[in-house]
Amino acid sequence: MSDFLELDRISLSYNTPDGLVPVVQSLQLALNKGGIGCLLGASGCGKTTILRAIAGFEPLREGSISLGGCCLSEVGRQLAPERRNVGMMFQDYALFPHLTVEKNIAFGLRKWDKARRTQRVSELLALTGLEGTERRYPHELSGGQQQRVALARALAPEPDLLLLDEPFSNLDVDTRERLAFEVRDILKSTGHTAMLVTHNQAEAFAIADRIGVMQQGKIVQWDTPHGLHQHPVNDFVADFIKRETLMSLRAQAYLRGEVV
Numbered sequence: 001m002s003d004f005l006e007l008d009r010i011s012l013s014y015n016t017p018d019g020l021v022p023v024v025q026s027l028q029l030a031l032n033k034g035g036i037g038c039l040l041g042a043s044g045c046g047k048t049t050i051l052r053a054i055a056g057f058e059p060l061r062e063g064s065i066s067l068g069g070c071c072l073s074e075v076g077r078q079l080a081p082e083r084r085n086v087g088m089m090f091q092d093y094a095l096f097p098h099l100t101v102e103k104n105i106a107f108g109l110r111k112w113d114k115a116r117r118t119q120r121v122s123e124l125l126a127l128t129g130l131e132g133t134e135r136r137y138p139h140e141l142s143g144g145q146q147q148r149v150a151l152a153r154a155l156a157p158e159p160d161l162l163l164l165d166e167p168f169s170n171l172d173v174d175t176r177e178r179l180a181f182e183v184r185d186i187l188k189s190t191g192h193t194a195m196l197v198t199h200n201q202a203e204a205f206a207i208a209d210r211i212g213v214m215q216q217g218k219i220v221q222w223d224t225p226h227g228l229h230q231h232p233v234n235d236f237v238a239d240f241i242k243r244e245t246l247m248s249l250r251a252q253a254y255l256r257g258e259v260v
């Protein structure tokens with residue numbers, strides 16, 4: 001299968017009062033259509049900056065980003081965020097508090113005709129297990145349910161790519177692990193391509209097909225969970241991957257028949 005999302009030697013910097021500060025250096029990765037990728041690394045290593053560049057909010061200093069063979073960003077030229085067909089989901093869900101669940105989900109479908117919109121919202125309520133909550137407001141839902149509404153809203157307009165920035169970090173540990181598996185199931189059932197960032201390896205291993213372990217703006221290893229676990233390229237990756245956490249999550253995934 002050919003690569004769908006390609007980051008080709010991208011470099012990113014921020015303009016600060018002290019001058020140009022490099023954040024990401026010559027980073028390269030590729031993800032197949034329908035694949036779930038994850039950038040895993042400590043706070044400040046540049047994960048969110050990369051997601052923002054894919055979404056079109058940060059200009060590239062070097063390299064290019066393409067999706068489905070179309071160039072989204074290159075030096076000096078970038079497609080506007082709203083023309084990328086890229087969906088985003090954030091850690092705080094960013095739900096509209098004054099809108100019901102169904103209106104939150106339908107938010108990106110305002111240009112669709114009413115019958116199609118109603119049909120799409122019903123599909124997403126079923127997909128995310130939210131039937132029965134459509135008339136509730138976000139504050140009347142659990143954290144896990146709010147996270148599912150955010151996922152349904154992000155998937156509603158059929159994005160070519162879904163970006164998830166620390167989507168589970170506001171949830172307690174048990175809910176976080178369960179939902180990571182659930183989100184994987186949902187994305188696999190719809191065939192969406194997704195890129196997640198997290199500093200939590202349990203989450204990364206629960207959800208991703210490919211994980212990039214990051215260190216100071218670079219990917220040290222971009223590999224399958226199995227590859228990272230069995231063949232870490234250096235001590236940094238080996239230390240980063242906490243085997244006990246990994247083993248328990250992998251065991252659960254094996255039991256569910258989800259991970260090879």
Ligand SMILES: Nc1ncnc2c1ncn2[C@@H]1O[C@H](COP(=O)(O)OP(=O)(O)OP(=O)(O)O)[C@@H](O)[C@H]1O
Nearest residue numbers: 014015016023042043044045046047048049050199
């Ligand atoms: N707008 C900005 N201006 C200047 N520096 C910034 C800006 N945004 C982020 N940075 C810096 O860039 C670096 C990378 O930040 P980024 O948010 O991408 O990291 P991260 O890996 O996502 O961290 P976290 O896990 O804490 O969210 C950090 O040193 C951060 O302080």
